Amino acid sequence: EAGVTQFPSHSVIEKGQTVTLRCDPISGHDNLYWYRRVMGKEIKFLLHFVKESKQDESGMPNNRFLAERTGGTYSTLKVQPAELEDSGVYFCASSPGLAGEAEQFFGPGTRLTVL
């Protein structure tokens, strides 16, 4: 069974441009999470989807970030316009349940560099 996949693996853009990151969760996983690690700091939660609905977007840094999950399948995270401080690694994770014992399966991450 395929794991969580993310595209692209790397993205280098200039300040002010737009970038869209994509995450394909494990098939059948209703829960999809976005996290990011910027400037070598801790990994921080961005938002959580349950199927196509945003369950919690309290970690979204500002309105330059827009996440969608079409039909409850794959998810996209758009940054528009990108700023220098958005550089970092963006992780997507999925899980079949919400309970604390349910493992979250992480994707390989997208490394975003904003110049």
Added chain:
Amino acid sequence: AQKITQTQPGMFVQEKEAVTLDCTYDTSDPSYGLFWYKQPSSGEMIFLIYQGSYDQQNATEGRYSLNFQKARKSANLVISASQLGDSAMYFCAMRERLSNAGKSTFGDGTTLTVKP
């Protein structure tokens, strides 16, 4: 207050020896899960081990074991017989059942270097 604390930014261990990576946590949720992940230089997050708050025994997965001390709110990772391939960043994380809808909270990470 930070929910997950990893006090060791970097650790060194000699190959074939054991090493303990520290993790303390803070939660008022009676039910939670504690996880350790490995992040090699390639960047992916690799799940290592899980400990549930109600588990009576410490979790073990091959060379990984979790020293769970609930009263002290600590969940240290023990890696036995270190290998060169263990060199990576290690993250401790927590998921709470009743609050935070299952999202993970991570520590700052510990960089482990295994010396030959």
